Amino acid sequence: MSRVIHFEIPSNDPESLSGFYNKVFNWVTVKAPGPMEYWLTRTGEGGPGIDGGFMRRHHPQQPMANTISVDSVDNALEAVVANGGKIALPKMAVPGVGWLAYFHDPEGNIFGIMQADTSAG
Numbered sequence: 001m002s003r004v005i006h007f008e009i010p011s012n013d014p015e016s017l018s019g020f021y022n023k024v025f026n027w028v029t030v031k032a033p034g035p036m037e038y039w040l041t042r043t044g045e046g047g048p049g050i051d052g053g054f055m056r057r058h059h060p061q062q063p064m065a066n067t068i069s070v071d072s073v074d075n076a077l078e079a080v081v082a083n084g085g086k087i088a089l090p091k092m093a094v095p096g097v098g099w100l101a102y103f104h105d106p107e108g109n110i111f112g113i114m115q116a117d118t119s120a121g
Contacts, residue, residue, distance in 0.1 A: 002076075005114065006067040007052035014039050014054035021054075029054065034095075065102065067112035073099045076113045080105075095121040 011017040018029040018039045025043070032038040032053070039054040070076040073091045081087065084106040091101045099115040 002068050002070050002113075004066045005050055005069045006112070007050060008065050008067070008112070009052065009054050010057040010062040010064065011054055012057050014056055018054045063110055065110050065112050067100070067114050070113045070115055073101050073113055073115040076115075077101055077103065093120040 009017065009021075014037065015031070018027075018041060021027050021041070022029055027041050027043050029039045029041045032040050037056045041052050041054065043049050043051050068076075077087055077091065080103045086104045088102040088104050088110055091099055094100050094114075096118055097114075098117040098120050100112055102110055102112050104110055
């Protein structure tokens with residue numbers, strides 16, 4: 001069974017917006033290493049929930065997206081298309097983390113899928 005493992009909140013000013021969530025919900029946010037403008041967020045410990053991140057908004061209507069863990073991005077994308085979904089962004093490497101792609105479900109909601117693979121790059 002695949003589970004939601006991460007959320008992303010797009011923002012015009014991710015550093016500032018993450019500060020809002022940190023103050024309101026006591027989250028802990030740090031800038032991810034490397035050239036990508038991304039802030040990783042820890043939302044808690046020892047209970048149900050997931051962690052996430054803040055990213056620079058790419059377009060005005062960019063929605064918040066959840067990411068689902070899968071064994072194979074390729075197989076998951078095949079299943080998405082076979083069941084009425086559409087690929088939003090094709091498979092791409094997240095160096096040192098894994099393979100990521102985004103899709104639209106049949107009602108237009110966007111989700112990410114992530115295949116863990118530290119050799120991705």
